[in-house]
């Protein structure tokens with residue numbers, strides 16, 4: 001396994017040396033730790049596959065270098081980088097048996113047959129295809145074939161990293177959960193460096209120790225699921241993570257007070273705003289109380305989501321979502337209160353810190 005360093009990587013599709021290139025991947029300068037389990041999360045077209053293919057060597061970045069354990073591999077092929085990659089759709093040899101498909105990467109590297117047998121049997125068990133081992137792959141469903149692709153990605157223990165590009169798209173929902181859990185176990189057991197591309201936040205948050213959130217060709221935050229939830233660095237992260245996402249309200253700042261429409265909201269401190277900036281207040285629906293105290297509101301919609309309900313309302317003229325327990329009553333004259341510890345302030349969409357207490361204000 002290896003630490004993967006991306007050194008000022010950028011990529012624009014199209015001919016090299018074009019004037020004003022359009023970067024599908026803006027500057028990425030980051031290390032992926034040896035043995036880390038990462039998810040690359042973001043909406044369609046934000047550059048996840050581009051970044052993954054640059055790591056594997058399927059794509060040459062327009063600028064920058066890539067290093068494995070400090071060694072420059074920028075000009076090496078995927079094979080020379082010693083990477084296993086699992087794609088969205090199955091890549092299997094139809095005329096080979098399931099067993100031989102799994103053994104293929106090991107036989108290629110002349111691993112002794114006894115060791116191959118042990119590894120292949122372990123993988124067959126994991127992907128639940130033991131009884132299919134001797135059958136040809138061509139008779140299998142797309143779902144089963146994808147499990148073989150996944151198994152082939154996992155069968156070697158000597159790879160520098162395993163890269164997954166939305167590998168569970170064709171797998172049925174129940175099996176998806178099971179395979180994700182097994183991937184996680186495997187990661188704990190063998191400490192592979194794993195990078196997993198997905199646009200599904202549940203998949204990302206359950207698989208990864210660290211989630212890399214991408215937006216419009218950029219990494220906007222790298223953090224644990226808790227960090228992404230508590231302190232989204234960019235309003236996009238707040239909106240993308242969580243269901244419903246964070247409320248983002250246009251707000252003026254006056255010391256330790258935010259002014260939203262005509263309302264004054266107490267902040268946990270004095271935000272440090274860099275010069276002239278467009279400022280916003282972010283608060284997750286879980287940190288808003290709807291009751292008999294606070295600022296009067298009008299409710300526009302109530303959605304039942306099982307044990308909880310999502311209440312759509314407005315705050316000083318801006319739409320807002322509140323999450324309440326199913327059995328909590330909505331008063332006839334509803335009012336909203338914000339919990340200061342759940343408030344983040346954004347300047348030009350990026351989160352700012354609060355000044356340490358004692359600095360005035």
Ligand SMILES: Nc1ncnc2c1ncn2[C@@H]1O[C@H](COP(=O)(O)OP(=O)(O)OP(=O)(O)O)[C@@H](O)[C@H]1O
Nearest residue numbers: 013014024042043044045046047048049050051199
């Ligand atoms: N071969 C290509 N030639 C030109 N533009 C491309 C090519 N591949 C991707 N792009 C563009 O680069 C941008 C990033 O695409 P990429 O596939 O990396 O995003 P993604 O986040 O993986 O999206 P998805 O989840 O839809 O696969 C998009 O605007 C896409 O249209």
